[in-house]
Amino acid sequence: MxxxxxxxxxxxxxxxxxxxxxxxxxxxxxxxxxxxxxxxxxxxxxxxxxxxxxxxxxxxxxxxxxxxxxxxxxxxxxxxxxxxxxxxxxxxxxxxxxxxxxxxxxxxxxxxxxxxxxxxxxxxxxxxxxxxxxxxKIKIVLENRDKIKNILDEFRKRAKQEPLPEDWYPLNVVCEKCGKLNITKIISYNKEEQTVTYKCSCGHENTVKPFKGRAKLPxxxxxxxxxxxxxxxxxxxxxxxxxxxxxxxxxxxxxxxxxxxxxxxxxxxxxxxLKVGDVVKPMSSSSGVVFAVKDWEKIAHPEILRYLMLRSKPAKHIDFDLKKIPDLVDNYDNLERFYFENRDRDDLNENDIEKLRMYELSTPRIPEKMPLQVPYRFCSIIAQLAMKDDKLDMDKVFEILKRNNYDLDNITEYDIERLKDRLMMARNWALEYGEKLVIISEEEAKKIYNELDDKQKEWIKYFGEKIKDIEFDALNIHELIYETAKEVGLEPKKAFLASYKILLGKRYGPKLGSFLATLGREFVVKRYGMFK
The missing domain is CATH 3.40.50.620 (HUPs)
Structure with missing residues (x-):
C-alpha cells in the first residue's frame, strides 16, 4: 500500500x-x-x-x-x-x-x-x-493571555530560554502610521470595550479594536x-x-x-x-538556494515532479540533482510502461499493486492508452539537431525517430504534443544543466584522427565504406559497428571511442547507433569518409 x-x-x-x-x-x-x-x-x-x-x-x-x-x-x-x-x-x-x-x-x-x-x-x-x-479567535486569545503565556513559558523553560515578559500579549497590532506589525507593543486590553492600546517604535500610540486586519496573531x-x-x-x-x-x-x-x-x-x-556539483545544500528562499516550481516546468513535465516527491515517504530526505533529471524521467517512463502492461491483471502481488498506485498518484491525468515514449536524453539530442529558426522542425524529428526504429503509424495528437513538450524541456535542460551537443569541425576531426592508433584509423575508413550501403537505421548501424570492428580486429569499445573522438572531440557520447542514425546518412558518410 x-x-x-x-x-x-x-x-x-x-x-x-x-x-x-x-x-x-x-x-x-x-x-x-x-x-x-x-x-x-x-x-x-x-x-x-x-x-x-x-x-x-x-x-x-x-x-x-x-x-x-x-x-x-x-x-x-x-x-x-x-x-x-x-x-x-x-x-x-x-x-x-x-x-x-x-x-x-x-x-x-x-x-x-x-x-x-x-x-x-x-x-x-x-x-x-x-x-x-x-x-x-483574537477575542479568545486576549481573554486567555495568561494561559497562553504559561503554556509557551513551559516549553521555553524546557529549552532553557527566558520566560516571556510579564507584559507580553499574544497579538501584534499593525501600526496605523508606519504600517509595521513587528515593532508594536500592546500596553493594555479593555475587555468591555474590546480595544487594545498599543505603542509603536515609530512613536505612534493609539487605542483600537484589533479586528478586521488591524492586528495579527503570532x-x-x-x-x-x-x-x-x-x-x-x-x-x-x-x-x-x-x-x-x-x-x-x-x-x-x-x-x-x-x-x-x-x-x-x-x-x-x-x-x-539541492545538489550543486559535489555540494548538497537545503533549499531556502531566504538564502537564495532555490529551484523554483515555475522553473521545473521548463525542464520536465509536472508528473515527473510528483513522482520525485511521492515515490519516497515524507520522512525521507530527497537530494535533488539537476544533472540526474534524465535518470528520473527514465524511472518514471519505466513505471508508466509497467502500469499499462499490468493494470488489467488480477494476479498482482502487493508490491506490483503499489507500483500501479504510485503511477496513479504521480499522474493525475492518465492517458487512455500507453503513450509514445522517447527517452529524455535522446530528446535532448534530437531537439538540438532539429531546431530551425528557434523552432522545432517536426518533420526532421519524425525522420530521426523513424531512422531510430520508432513506429509512428499509430501516433496520436496527445503523443505529438507530449513529445514536443519533452523535446523542448530536454533541450532546455541540456543547454542549462546537461551538456550542449557540439559536433566538432572537420578540421578538428582530422587532427584527432591523426592521434588515433592504426587499428582505429583502419576501422574508421572501413566503417565509412560499409555504411554507405546499409539500410540507415539505428539497429543496422549498431550491428555494423560490431561487425566491422570484429573484421578489422579492433575491440568494439575502441571503435566507439574513436567515433566519439571524431564526432564530439570526447571519449564518450550518446548511444552510438542511435546517434549516427540521428545525424543522418549524408553527414555520417561524409565524416567517416573524409579520412584518406
Whole structure:
C-alpha cells in the first residue's frame, strides 16, 4: 500500500468527522521552490488517499500573506529596508508586475498547481484577517493571555530560554502610521470595550479594536487558531515545526486548552536538498538556494515532479540533482510502461499493486492508452539537431525517430504534443544543466584522427565504406559497428571511442547507433569518409 493510503487509513480510524480537511501552506516571502512544493504535494497525496477510501475530504492551502517581511533578502534591492516589518501583502511588488510583494511570489506557484493536478481551496491570510475570520479567535486569545503565556513559558523553560515578559500579549497590532506589525507593543486590553492600546517604535500610540486586519496573531497562536477555524484534521509539516518544543507541540496545547479543538494529525516531511556539483545544500528562499516550481516546468513535465516527491515517504530526505533529471524521467517512463502492461491483471502481488498506485498518484491525468515514449536524453539530442529558426522542425524529428526504429503509424495528437513538450524541456535542460551537443569541425576531426592508433584509423575508413550501403537505421548501424570492428580486429569499445573522438572531440557520447542514425546518412558518410 502506498504511504499516502496508509496515512489516510490511519487518520480515518483515529478521527470520526463529517469532512476530512487536509491543510498545507507557505509564506510567499521569496521564490517558492520545489522544497516548499513537497508540503503541498504530500497534502494532495493524503487528500487523494482519503478520497480513495470513500470519505468526504477537502484540501486547503493557506498562504501566509500577512506575515511581516523579516529582512532584505539577497534577491531584493536595499531600498526594501523601509518595508521590513510590514505585512508582505501590503508591500509593493519587487518588479511592478503584481498587486503586492506577496502576490509576486505566490501567483506563479498557484498557477503551477493546476498543471500538477492539484485541486484545492486557497486562502490568503491577509484576506482572512481583513474579512474578520480571525476576530472571534483574537477575542479568545486576549481573554486567555495568561494561559497562553504559561503554556509557551513551559516549553521555553524546557529549552532553557527566558520566560516571556510579564507584559507580553499574544497579538501584534499593525501600526496605523508606519504600517509595521513587528515593532508594536500592546500596553493594555479593555475587555468591555474590546480595544487594545498599543505603542509603536515609530512613536505612534493609539487605542483600537484589533479586528478586521488591524492586528495579527503570532505564528504559535495563529496556527492552532486556523486549525479550529477551518476544521483541519491532518496537516503535513516541516521537521522544524514538528521538533520537540516546536510550534506543533505548543499548538497542540493551545488548540486543546484555549480553542477547545482537537489538533490535526501531523505528517512530518524532510527537506529537499539541492545538489550543486559535489555540494548538497537545503533549499531556502531566504538564502537564495532555490529551484523554483515555475522553473521545473521548463525542464520536465509536472508528473515527473510528483513522482520525485511521492515515490519516497515524507520522512525521507530527497537530494535533488539537476544533472540526474534524465535518470528520473527514465524511472518514471519505466513505471508508466509497467502500469499499462499490468493494470488489467488480477494476479498482482502487493508490491506490483503499489507500483500501479504510485503511477496513479504521480499522474493525475492518465492517458487512455500507453503513450509514445522517447527517452529524455535522446530528446535532448534530437531537439538540438532539429531546431530551425528557434523552432522545432517536426518533420526532421519524425525522420530521426523513424531512422531510430520508432513506429509512428499509430501516433496520436496527445503523443505529438507530449513529445514536443519533452523535446523542448530536454533541450532546455541540456543547454542549462546537461551538456550542449557540439559536433566538432572537420578540421578538428582530422587532427584527432591523426592521434588515433592504426587499428582505429583502419576501422574508421572501413566503417565509412560499409555504411554507405546499409539500410540507415539505428539497429543496422549498431550491428555494423560490431561487425566491422570484429573484421578489422579492433575491440568494439575502441571503435566507439574513436567515433566519439571524431564526432564530439570526447571519449564518450550518446548511444552510438542511435546517434549516427540521428545525424543522418549524408553527414555520417561524409565524416567517416573524409579520412584518406
Amino acid at each position: 502506498h504511504w499516502a493510503d496508509v496515512i489516510a487509513e490511519k487518520v480515518i480510524k483515529k478521527r470520526d468527522v463529517d469532512k476530512y480537511v487536509v491543510a498545507c501552506g507557505i509564506t510567499p516571502s521569496g521564490h517558492i521552490h520545489i522544497g516548499n512544493a513537497r508540503e503541498t504535494l504530500t497534502a494532495d497525496a493524503i487528500y487523494k488517499g482519503l478520497l480513495n477510501k470513500g470519505v468526504d475530504a477537502e484540501l486547503i492551502f493557506i498562504a501566509d500573506t500577512y506575515d511581516p517581511l523579516r529582512k532584505v533578502y539577497p534577491f531584493l534591492p536595499e531600498s526594501y529596508a523601509e518595508y521590513v516589518g510590514m505585512p508582505i501583502s501590503e508591500i509593493p511588488c519587487p518588479e511592478g508586475c503584481c498587486k503586492s510583494y506577496a502576490e509576486h511570489f505566490l501567483t506563479p506557484f498557484l498557477e503551477s498547481l493546476d498543471d500538477l493536478g492539484i485541486e484545492l481551496t486557497t486562502y490568503r491570510a491577509d484576506e482572512n484577517y481583513k474579512k474578520g475570520i480571525y476576530d472571534e 505564528w504559535r497562536v495563529d496556527w492552532p487558531a486556523r486549525w479550529s477555524i477551518f476544521g483541519v484534521v491532518v496537516e503535513p509539516m516541516g521537521k522544524d515545526h514538528a521538533a520537540a518544543g516546536g510550534s506543533y507541540d505548543t499548538g497542540v496545547r493551545i488548540a486543546r486548552e484555549v480553542f477547545n479543538y482537537i489538533p490535526p494529525e501531523k505528517v512530518v516531511y524532510e527537506w529537499i536538498q
